[in-house]
Amino acid sequence: MLLHVPGVLSPSQVAQIRQAIDGAEWIDGRATVGEQGARVKHNRQLAEGGALSLSWGEVILKALEAHALFMSAALPLRYVPPLFNRYEGGEQYGLHVDGAIRGVPGSGLKLRTDLSCTLFLSAPDDYDGGELEVVDTFGTHEVKLPAGDLILYPSSSLHRVLPVTRGARVSSFFWVQSLVRDDAQRALLFEFDQRVQRLRAQLGDSEDVVALTGQYHNLVRMWADT
Numbered sequence: 155m156l157l158h159v160p161g162v163l164s165p166s167q168v169a170q171i172r173q174a175i176d177g178a179e180w181i182d183g184r185a186t187v188g189e190q191g192a193r194v195k196h197n198r199q200l201a202e203g204g205a206l207s208l209s210w211g212e213v214i215l216k217a218l219e220a221h222a223l224f225m226s227a228a229l230p231l232r233y234v235p236p237l238f239n240r241y242e243g244g245e246q247y248g249l250h251v252d253g254a255i256r257g258v259p260g261s262g263l264k265l266r267t268d269l270s271c272t273l274f275l276s277a278p279d280d281y282d283g284g285e286l287e288v289v290d291t292f293g294t295h296e297v298k299l300p301a302g303d304l305i306l307y308p309s310s311s312l313h314r315v316l317p318v319t320r321g322a323r324v325s326s327f328f329w330v331q332s333l334v335r336d337d338a339q340r341a342l343l344f345e346f347d348q349r350v351q352r353l354r355a356q357l358g359d360s361e362d363v364v365a366l367t368g369q370y371h372n373l374v375r376m377w378a379d380t
């Protein structure tokens with residue numbers, strides 16, 4: 155499931171982050187990638203585990219934990235701390251798939267990448283190109299979102315970032331290990347949860363709504379790993 159999550163950050167939060175990171179030291183993006191990725195990755199990043207990445211990454215994760223749509227869709231168990239990247243002057247990231255396992259720096263913890271996230275920190279009008287292309291069973295999807303919005307997609311998907319031919323594309327990217335590993339089960343739970351919430355808004359906590367809510371939780375109980 156490919157999902158657009160709007161309004162993760164407010165315009166003022168985006169402006170604060172950009173002010174803090176634009177003048178920082180940007181290093182070769184190949185620092186955090188495996189062999190296949192390194193051959194096709196041409197961008198720059200803030201150092202993984204650096205003070206800027208860690209502090210602004212926490213702001214992003216806090217915003218996500220308060221975002222009902224994101225929580226319903228991702229059912230997050232844990233996160234790889236957000237990283238920040240920048241593409242300009244023709245930089246791009248060719249077709250690749252994200253590594254299945256990532257370590258969390260300094261913790262000894264490893265997590266399985268179920269979901270990949272890109273949080274846009276540049277307005278679409280500020281750059282040309284730079285679309286995120288995600289390939290799934292329904293075809294190829296081009297994604298370019300307003301600043302502060304996020305795209306969520308299965309980490310198993312092939313994807314790329316097209317060359318940025320004008321301006322700069324700045325974003326944060328990170329991975330989620332979900333409580334529910336299987337994408338189809340997670341998509342079903344998301345649809346179920348959204349429908350129950352709509353029914354609750356229409357009917358209040360009627361007997362049927364309460365029963366359906368119970369069934370949702372029973373499915374989570376059946377499928378979740380903690």
Ligand code: NI
Binds near residue numbers: 250251252
């Ligand atoms: Ni990727």
